[in-house]
Amino acid sequence: MQGIEHYLKSILSFLPGLFLCVVLPFSVNAQTDTAKKLNEVKVKTSPIPQVQSMAPIQQISANAFDQYGAFDVAGAIRNFSGVNIKDYGGIGGLKTVSVRGLGANHTAVLYDGILVSDAENGQIDLSKFNLNNVQDITLFNGQPATICMPARSFTAASILSIRTIKPALTANKPYQVTAGIKAGSFGLIEPYLQWQQRINNNWSFIVNSYFEDANGRYKYQSSGNGSSSTRDRLNSDISARQVDGALYWTKNDSNKFNLHINYYDSERGLPGAVILYNANTSRERLWNRDFFMQAGYERIWASGLHLFLNTKLSQNYLRYLNPDFLNEQHLLDQRFTQREVYQSAALAYHFAPNWEVSYSTDVAVNDLNVLFNYPYPLFPHPTRLTMLNVLASNLTLGKLQLEGSLLNTNITETVKAGRAAPARNNFSPTLLAAFKPFENSGFQLRAFYKYIFRNPTFDDLYYGGIGNPNLKPEFTNQFDLGATYSKALNGFIDYIALTADAYYSHVTNKIVFIPKDAYNGSIQNFGKVDIKGIDISLKTQTKSISGYKGSLSLNYSYLQALNVTDPTSSIYLNQLPYTPKNILAFNAGIDHGHIGLYFNQVISSSRYYTNDNLPYDYIPGYAISDASFVYHTVLNNKPLRASIGVNNLFDKSYFVVQSYPMPGRSLRLSIQITI
Numbered sequence: 001m002q003g004i005e006h007y008l009k010s011i012l013s014f015l016p017g018l019f020l021c022v023v024l025p026f027s028v029n030a031q032t033d034t035a036k037k038l039n040e041v042k043v044k045t046s047p048i049p050q051v052q053s054m055a056p057i058q059q060i061s062a063n064a065f066d067q068y069g070a071f072d073v074a075g076a077i078r079n080f081s082g083v084n085i086k087d088y089g090g091i092g093g094l095k096t097v098s099v100r101g102l103g104a105n106h107t108a109v110l111y112d113g114i115l116v117s118d119a120e121n122g123q124i125d126l127s128k129f130n131l132n133n134v135q136d137i138t139l140f141n142g143q144p145a146t147i148c149m150p151a152r153s154f155t156a157a158s159i160l161s162i163r164t165i166k167p168a169l170t171a172n173k174p175y176q177v178t179a180g181i182k183a184g185s186f187g188l189i190e191p192y193l194q195w196q197q198r199i200n201n202n203w204s205f206i207v208n209s210y211f212e213d214a215n216g217r218y219k220y221q222s223s224g225n226g227s228s229s230t231r232d233r234l235n236s237d238i239s240a241r242q243v244d245g246a247l248y249w250t251k252n253d254s255n256k257f258n259l260h261i262n263y264y265d266s267e268r269g270l271p272g273a274v275i276l277y278n279a280n281t282s283r284e285r286l287w288n289r290d291f292f293m294q295a296g297y298e299r300i301w302a303s304g305l306h307l308f309l310n311t312k313l314s315q316n317y318l319r320y321l322n323p324d325f326l327n328e329q330h331l332l333d334q335r336f337t338q339r340e341v342y343q344s345a346a347l348a349y350h351f352a353p354n355w356e357v358s359y360s361t362d363v364a365v366n367d368l369n370v371l372f373n374y375p376y377p378l379f380p381h382p383t384r385l386t387m388l389n390v391l392a393s394n395l396t397l398g399k400l401q402l403e404g405s406l407l408n409t410n411i412t413e414t415v416k417a418g419r420a421a422p423a424r425n426n427f428s429p430t431l432l433a434a435f436k437p438f439e440n441s442g443f444q445l446r447a448f449y450k451y452i453f454r455n456p457t458f459d460d461l462y463y464g465g466i467g468n469p470n471l472k473p474e475f476t477n478q479f480d481l482g483a484t485y486s487k488a489l490n491g492f493i494d495y496i497a498l499t500a501d502a503y504y505s506h507v508t509n510k511i512v513f514i515p516k517d518a519y520n521g522s523i524q525n526f527g528k529v530d531i532k533g534i535d536i537s538l539k540t541q542t543k544s545i546s547g548y549k550g551s552l553s554l555n556y557s558y559l560q561a562l563n564v565t566d567p568t569s570s571i572y573l574n575q576l577p578y579t580p581k582n583i584l585a586f587n588a589g590i591d592h593g594h595i596g597l598y599f600n601q602v603i604s605s606s607r608y609y610t611n612d613n614l615p616y617d618y619i620p621g622y623a624i625s626d627a628s629f630v631y632h633t634v635l636n637n638k639p640l641r642a643s644i645g646v647n648n649l650f651d652k653s654y655f656v657v658q659s660y661p662m663p664g665r666s667l668r669l670s671i672q673i674t675i
Helices: 002-026 073-077 458-462
Strands: 057-061 083-087 095-099 107-111 134-141 158-164 175-184 188-198 203-214 219-224 227-232 238-252 255-270 284-300 305-322 332-352 355-374 383-397 400-414 424-435 443-454 474-488 493-508 511-517 520-525 528-542 548-563 582-592 595-604 622-635 638-647 655-657 666-674
Touching: 057 073, 073 083, 073 095, 073 134, 073 158, 083 655, 095 107, 355 458
Parallel strands: 107 158
Antiparallel strands: 057 134, 083 095, 134 158, 175 188, 175 666, 188 203, 203 238, 219 227, 238 255, 255 284, 284 305, 305 332, 332 355, 355 383, 383 400, 400 424, 424 443, 443 474, 474 493, 493 528, 511 520, 528 548, 548 582, 582 595, 595 622, 622 638, 638 666
């Protein structure tokens, strides 16, 4: 009954937001559909990357995806400072991101401003996000710059924001169709289609769809006892499809509404761990069917009042099948659904041009139900009610910028069997500051402090064989001190953008997942963890000389994440599992007319896959190089773009996750035309 009451409360809070999101835009009369022709303006310089912010920010836009050899979101952000991608290998391999050593659960993923939630395990698989309809991807450490946003945006150590393409059509060009296909090694074939349509002066929509199929078979080197052999990676196929549609109403930049619907369906093989003398005959399978619908309304009045409403309904289905499970039945077949009802409201007001105050409140109900769990019939069927409230303010005093927020998190849970986790109520403050000591110099100092409260996920607490009902919540204190410099130049160099940040995080009751294979392992509290690191980033570009233009991006991260729980323990001052101390990412390219040639390299130092840090836990470092060639032109007034990418150019053998070999050299081709 308590779970039902939670749902009723959440639905009651959800209905007013949905009503406002749908009705408010219709209450404004549509404008006459007119078009005005503006004079052409030629831009002769490139925009400087955005670095002047109170908290570190990194961004990549759609026109750079080919430049970095990116196939999905994980590939697009792998060059960011402080980012460590955990990759199980292959096209269909699971991919999660850890920022500054805090783990994937501390990175919130926003899809057009609304959180992509996974109450079951808290880790978002970035391989599910296709880049065909993505406009840009931004990583914020601390929190985003704006304070009028959903309360959930204040709850994580870092925010990965994915923004999709929005229609930008005119009366003279009321539609746009983009069609393309990607193909390459491992049997990859991926056709995709995008349709943008302008309905009238206020309304427009966009529909994206794609189908992906690959056998996932690739060669890898297996070595041991002084011998080496080449094997085929089996059971790593994937078949996936996605349809994404969005409806937009815009009166002006200060009064707009959107409705977004997304469906994702996939089946993939899980190839399993490669062990010496193991024939690698895993037959594990994974199915996903995910659906969500979200709506948002934003209104900014001339008086300084800012309203932001968001609503979301989602349901995710997951089936995991292991026909060779080590039990009496030799079978593990699990089918879960998780649902969410979510409503957010944020209100901000400018009391003065240099002072803004906001209040945000969110309510979410999540549940996890088992449809089939052979041979384990008992399951707690947890339901979680989360209420978030945030009071935030920013203030500019001459050369000094200040921002602060206070987040209250209230969580209650109910279960149908067993013992529910205790209720949680916590206050989390954040303080940010930026100072520009010199006028028009492009130099800025910045600092922030953020306190993080992370509750264990449903899998952390309740999943049989993995869940640990004795887990404690995880608390993190984050400190950051950095400097930024950016400037447009008049000589051979077009601009320079440089950032450097030193950070320290102290984690209490650190929750760590130690994998045995892709979906099994153990979860532990590591007590106390000290994390120290440095992130350095450099971006520059040359001016065009005889039609040639060069670009350079360099990102370096140093990370020390040590267990400091018990000085008498054998693992005291040992590096956390899967945490390399050094990562260097380098990208360089040259453009000439319609063509571009780019080279990308990611170098990672060695690491250990357990906290024991023993020789047989050692995973060697790696240096992986990619190259891409991009050609774009106009064919009968229709933009045409083609690219060729070679990943792992020098065919290196390496692991990101122990016993999960990564692919060797692979080729990828793509062609796209816009009508």
